[in-house]
Amino acid sequence: MNIDHLLRLEIEDAVAALFGQAAPVLQIQPTNQEFEGSHTLVCFPLTKLSKKGPEETGSVIGEKLVGNGKLVSKFNVVKGFLNLSISDEAWVKVLADMLATATYGQQAPNGKEIMVEYSSPNTNKPLHLGHLRNNFLGYSVAEIYRAVGYTVHKVQIINDRGIHICKSMAAWTLFGNGETPEGSGLKGDKLVGKYYVEFDKAYKAQVKELEGKGMTTEQAEKEAPIMKMAVDLLLKWEARDPETLKLWKMMNSWVYAGFDATYRRMGVDFEKLYYESDTYLLGKEEVMKGLAAGVFFRKDDGSVWVDLTGDGLDQKVLLRADGTSVYMTQDIGTAMLRFRDFPKIEGQVYTVGNEQEYHFKVLFLILGKLGYAWAKKCYHLSYGMVDLPSGKMKSREGTVVDADDLMEEMVSDAAAQTAELGKTEGMSKEEVDTLTEMIGLGALKYFLLKVDPKKRMLFDPSESISLQGHTGPFIQYTHARIRGMLRKANLTTGDRLPVTGDRWELHELERNVIVRLSQFPSKLEDAAREYSPAVIANYIYTLAQDYNQFYQAIPVLNEPDSDRRAFRLAFSGATADVIRSGMRVLGIGVPDRM
């Protein structure tokens, strides 16, 4: 039973009957808290039809709706806004339907497939705060699409080749003394990252020295021995030199082991990994085809270009004069490969920072010019940077917030606060660990997801993320309290209570929560359409707020009337379920006690 839909139909009928014309698209919105009712019809646009003022138009429609005696029980008109109260009987029916649906909010499969790319790090440095936002966003958008009925494929492209990894390789060869993660106990990605930093240090020193000997900066940067070594490694890599490949594979394997550990703790997963070393040549073929088809053109020096001046952009190079590919070429190749691997996907979502907006604009245009219809369904999920109070994160200034460190800090903070509140009585060490992990990561994920993705956001590591107020743990806590109640009532986790009794008169605080619960499916749709987990994060928060108001004011277990008690238990259980489902698409777990 979908109240929004039924109400819309009923109002359309009423308008047609009253004014003799089909209604235009009706503006129906949730009623502001300060007025009575749950749905509000904006009457201004209807005055042309009714030939009456907005107030009177509202009254006439309201009377008609109440007269129908089905859905609407009461109405009031304030300044051209028709506020409608849905009958409690209808609301109880809504709740009953909700409880009868095993996976309320989860849509039936719609037969469509979509791919979501996220994470996609370079292999020369450990993951940091910016990657956390990327991973949590991408994972959540994928889960949201799954919830609205799509088959979703989560993938990433691992940027495993290029000068950056060669720099780490050079430094490790020179200064590593054979250090391995096993030998030194340093996590693989951290180890490789360490030598990337070593490279930078040595490089700078060498440049300075050469400058001292009279070279220009430009010359010195080219002539620094360690840089020449890195470039040499890159050339050898491209020439498939066995020694170089061996070193490259070894160091990359360390990085992957390190990343895996980080991903596991983050709670994200991937169906398939793409490696740039496998795909970087593929785009060429496609570019050559495009060239033959006249989509691209060749310049005198032999380089291949696309002309986007007709789209208000520039000309972009796709193949260098020496025939090697650029970034764009690789991305074309990767896209082709993915559609070959998953022919049914209708599009791709690329979770990549907003500094690459131009790149993706160009990529999608090119794919369209190549004649692929799915280019229109490709979306760049562009998100803003995470700033520190000191400004941007700068690896050179050592202000990068490491992903592993941050997760660890959040969890130990959560552990400290949990212990301080005396919540751990009667729990085993293992249970406490599981709980604090859930709380710490929940706080972090919620913090990063509640903000509109496209906005840049501020993260202050010194004042660690709060566990009170508009936070993940607040929502987790609301869930845990409900589960605690159900436990006391001897109900197990999976129980879905039927709504019993014939008491159709709801308390206002109960009705508020049911109204909120009924919005869950449409919120999921909004979130999918906008590619925004923030929609769900903010929705679940207001749901928890509404429920807590009810919980505070109205007894459940202590309610003497058994029908009412059963009703409130059922309705509390429904709330817990929606909280859990909503948090699940955010990638956040909820505990049964905390």
Place this chain on the structure above:
RNA sequence: GGUCCGGUAGCUCAACUGGAUAGAGCAUCAGCCUUCUAAGCUGACGGUUCCGAGUUCGACUCUCGGCCGGAUCACCA
């Protein structure tokens, strides 16, 4: 300089895509544990929605012009 994005309470963020008196949290202050978990609830304080025009019944939202911040405009990825 061109293009794109952002600017909302002291701070961090919302505002159902043009609707009602712009809402939450944090912080500050004042209350609520002898009833289901106080990581909670109630109240107070806090606003020229960057500025200026325009569009209309109605603008944080749309248009134009400024101001501030960021990104981008590589044969880098």
